[in-house]
Amino acid sequence: MKKLVESLDFVFPLHLMFLLLGITNDLSMALQRKDQDILNALDQVNITKKRLQAMRDEGRSKRKAPMVSNLHRYRAEICFATIDFLRQEINHRFDEETTNILLCVASLSPSNSFQAFDTQKLLKLAQFYPSDFSTGDLGPLENQLGNYIVDMRSKKEFCELKRICELSSNLVKTGKHVVYPMVYFLLRLALILPVATTSVERAFSSMNYVKNKLQNCMGDQWMNDCLVTFIEGMGRTVVDHDLLRYGDYV
Template sequence: MFGSITDVLDTIVVDSESVEEKAKATGYLKVCQTFEIAFILHLMRDILAITNELNESLQKKEQDIANAILLVKVVKKRLQDLRNEGWDSLIENVSAFCVKSRRKVAEYTISHHYRVEVFFKIIDWQLQELNDRFNEVRTDLLIGVACLNPVDSFSSFDIKNILRMAELYPDDFGENVMVTLRNQLETYIVDVCDVDKRFSNLKGLGDLSEMLVKVKKHLNYPLVFRLIKFALLLPVATATVERAFSAMKLIKSEL
């Protein structure tokens, strides 16, 4: 839409009867026709394209946490690849855009500035933000929650990942308790997946928790039920992640 935007601004400069509107449009037109704006637009288009699938995944009402975590790793790798190998193609695209639009292409020294102070810095910020918000502890927590989810007949159930999640709560799951938890998990999954058909069509952790209490199985598997309660509380602790991607959605759409 860049060409259309500049056409509209140019029309306002020529045809507007308001001096104030003419002045604003002239200023906007001058700024948006600089190499800097062309460079930033191309860079942000590439970065937002890389993060788009992850952004959409985290905005869904029904979270597929396991796939979301995999997407985080994919995004990190693609951003690192862009940082390592994407400069030449980016500057080539921006320069071609500027030539086509009759703008001045940046000199070498300016290009060096954009590479170090803008290109590297913005990508590093993105990577650091992802590392901070999806560090190893939070990743283990989220994967553990996904493994407890009863959707599709407990297809994501994985004792190893659930135990790794439990290890993050040493006050509640000591060394001796972990042995008991493993035994409970092994019995629990056979019970709710293969024996008790009342658990076959559950749609989330909330349904699972209610059903366990309803049929009094929370008394049979108290440690498993404790983990499920932790999993239900976890979204409160990770709300900052959702807010961050909500802000990204605002930048991508409304603005």
């Protein structure tokens, strides 16, 4: 047992894990904070990507030295493969479109007297939903946003808010959701976005259990029926938990 723990096959992955967890720690913490700041979280995403790329490039630059089979194995098959997996996973979770949507959603935050408010970003957010906002709706939305932000910044009860869910709730309590229906609809879209994304990811993950090697020839309708049963039966509590947890964040 002692020889196994002291072997390079054990020590190298452990050391690599220590380095990678150190690089990704700030990003992990940023994504878990209840007072989640989307802009700072996205900054951490970009910083993590750059550090992982730098770590990979540093390892690649040393390959000019004579290649030894063991060196190649630890560098290419373990180190590079792990770094590439992490980068791929981060890119998958935060692709360009998702990042743009999150940057736009951040403009809805009431924190610091609506400091992040940006009309152009919110108009861009509306354009991500063409079935809900037509081209003709953008002009009225821009005017409504102008009235909305003047109104919000003039009310102490709104300027002291921190999260989007609190803003949405206060708009309903004061009847402002009727005065600014388009803005309120943007808020609703922002609130359901992460839950909808989580539900889609859960559906694809569930396919691995439903359509396994023993049932890989099932038709689409049968698979859909099985997925509904599987997700509704096992995922209802998880979805409710996600809704509560996201309420803390936004």
